[in-house]
């Protein structure tokens with residue numbers, strides 16, 4: 170496989186704060202990557218570094234084999250969709266969508282038109298008059314119809330309702346299967362996007378804590394539920410990712426179990442429950458589910 174992004178020891182410091190801390194990662198070509206983490210974990214800073222919008226304090230970045238900073242050849246292949254995108258005063262939606270193809274050589278106008286209909290976007294309305302969800306839809310359309318070989322979506326769904334979010338996931342997947350490209354999706358709505366993701370990167374306090382194929386990650390933990398004494402006897406010295414309990418019952422999440430171990434657990438009267446990607450991220454970053462929901 171070819172890596173379209175490679176970093177080595179990438180670090181971004183803001184005075185005493187290290188927003189991105191010694192990050193060495195690769196994004197493989199034509200895959201959908203999830204970039205997950207709590208508020209302030211460093212996701213936006215990392216994406217800003219990879220798109221040449223921030224300068225590294227230390228470390229190396231290669232995007233399509235080159236340094237992205239002020240590199241027009243590289244940046245014409247890259248799209249970065251972020252909520253805080255600023256548009257010129259008085260621009261209408263159609264002006265944004267009319268200007269985008271100049272920066273995105275793979276732009277597909279028919280696809281953009283279909284998406285405008287899908288999202289019911291009023292093209293003659295001024296950007297500053299749009300609702301929050303409509304503003305997000307503009308970003309989503311630019312990101313999808315632009316078909317940049319490397320597309321970053323930084324929480325693109327803010328303000329989008331459940332129907333519009335589902336539309337985004339559906340169109341992304343349909344179009345990606347016909348026009349494979351490298352996509353990096355940063356989101357707090359982990360359960361919603363879990364099925365889309367092929368590779369998962371979790372960042373916490375600027376450091377990479379997970380860099381794994383999504384399928385491997387899904388099978389990497391199991392929750393064992395049952396009577397406390399039985400659960401603890403089974404868990405023994407295994408690596409524990411999370412532990413909860415009420416009265417005599419316990420629920421302990423452990424790292425991967427072999428088929429033999431699973432049979433042994435069942436024989437001991439214990440229940441085994443799969444761990445969702447969101448639960449796993451919560452366990453690995455010390456967040457609570459409520460934290461992630463609040464920040465969504």
Ligand SMILES: Nc1ncnc2c1ncn2[C@@H]1O[C@H](COP(=O)(O)OP(=O)(O)OP(=O)(O)O)[C@@H](O)[C@H]1O
Pocket residue numbers: 183186187188206207208209210211212213214215
């Ligand atoms: N320009 C800046 N100056 C100082 N600190 C900054 C700057 N930009 C980001 N930070 C800090 O760097 C850390 C990482 O921020 P970043 O925006 O990358 O996080 P994030 O993972 O995208 O968070 P969220 O999910 O809340 O969007 C935070 O502590 C943030 O306050």
